[in-house]
Amino acid sequence: MAKSNKPIVWGLFAAGGTISAFCVPALILAHGLLVPLGVFGENALSYERAKAVIGFFPVTLVVLAVVILTLWHAAHRIRITMHDFGIRNDQIVAILCYGSATVFSMAALMGATAI
Amino acid sequence: MSRNPYVRTVSPTTWYMRNGRYIRYILREVSSLFIGLYMAGLAMSLMRLAQGPKAWDAYVDGLSSPVALVFHALAFVFATYHAMSWFNVTPKAMRIRRGDDYVPGPLIVRAHYILWGVVSLVILVFVGVL
Numbered sequence: 001m002a003k004s005n006k007p008i009v010w011g012l013f014a015a016g017g018t019i020s021a022f023c024v025p026a027l028i029l030a031h032g033l034l035v036p037l038g039v040f041g042e043n044a045l046s047y048e049r050a051k052a053v054i055g056f057f058p059v060t061l062v063v064l065a066v067v068i069l070t071l072w073h074a075a076h077r078i079r080i081t082m083h084d085f086g087i088r089n090d091q092i093v094a095i096l097c098y099g100s101a102t103v104f105s106m107a108a109l110m111g112a113t114a115i
Numbered sequence: 116m117s118r119n120p121y122v123r124t125v126s127p128t129t130w131y132m133r134n135g136r137y138i139r140y141i142l143r144e145v146s147s148l149f150i151g152l153y154m155a156g157l158a159m160s161l162m163r164l165a166q167g168p169k170a171w172d173a174y175v176d177g178l179s180s181p182v183a184l185v186f187h188a189l190a191f192v193f194a195t196y197h198a199m200s201w202f203n204v205t206p207k208a209m210r211i212r213r214g215d216d217y218v219p220g221p222l223i224v225r226a227h228y229i230l231w232g233v234v235s236l237v238i239l240v241f242v243g244v245l
Contacts, residue, residue, distance in 0.1 A: 014208075020150055021198035026235035028153060028194055030242035032187030036179035040243045045175045047168040049245050054164060067158050074151030081144040086127035101151075104158040111161030 009076060016073025023066050055115035064112050068105045075101035146197035149190040202227040 035044045053059055075097040082093045131137040163174040177183060205227050206220030 017197075017201055020154075020194070021201040022231055022234045023238060024150055024153070024194040025191060025198055026238035027157070027242070028187055028191040029235075030239050032153070032178065033184070033191060034239075035175070035242065036184060044243070045245055047164075047171045050164055050171065053245055054161070063161070067154055067161070070150060070154045071158070074147040074154060077144060077147035078151055081141075081147060084131065084141060084144060088127075100155070104155045108158035108161050111158070111163070111165040114165035115161070 012069065012072045013076040016069035016071070016076075019066055020070040020073055024070060027066075051115060054112075060112050060115070064108060067108045071101040071104055071108075072098075142193075143196060143200045146193040146200075149186075149193040150197060153187070153190045153194070198231065202231065 030040075031045065034040055038044075054063060079090070079093050079097040082097075083090065087093060131141040160174055163170045178187075202224055206223045209223065211218040211223065
């Protein structure tokens, strides 16, 4: 039987799509908009608390899962979307998309384990 | 072979501008660009946190720059659009049988929206106390 990596690619895409649908709007609203607009007060996102909470192992795991799966979801969809925009060099696009998702996943992993 | 084959002229780069359905499709796909960029930024923020208080405070200060605010506002709109488009098709992705029938689609969609609300609230409170 012919082997295909499609189920894995698609499974991760679907997992990332679901997890980003649930988490990303609120994440952006909270730390990208409400914090800088001062809604949570002057001392929001203080270093000590962020370090303590995000460095707490179960939280670290959840954050990493959200970041890495969402990165994969976005990389896969951007690859497909490039085709829609008329860019037909799929191999290079795929390497760039999955490559940058991998690089940023590694950055998240390195950061999270060093907190 | 016909001598004069009909060639439909479809632009490979702007074809989605032809009607509203295609435009909604391409906007949904483009949401991934904003979500990906945002997540890359979030991944880098973990690095900043690991680098110590100076790097972290600089990162948090950077969040209130106009560029960051405009990007996050746009990313928020696109992420919300992605979420809605994702939840609206959940009945197609998950057909749940209950006895002889299937659970009605609108019920599945509503369940996802309720869970989305709960998760969003948890995240808002979580970041709020951070």
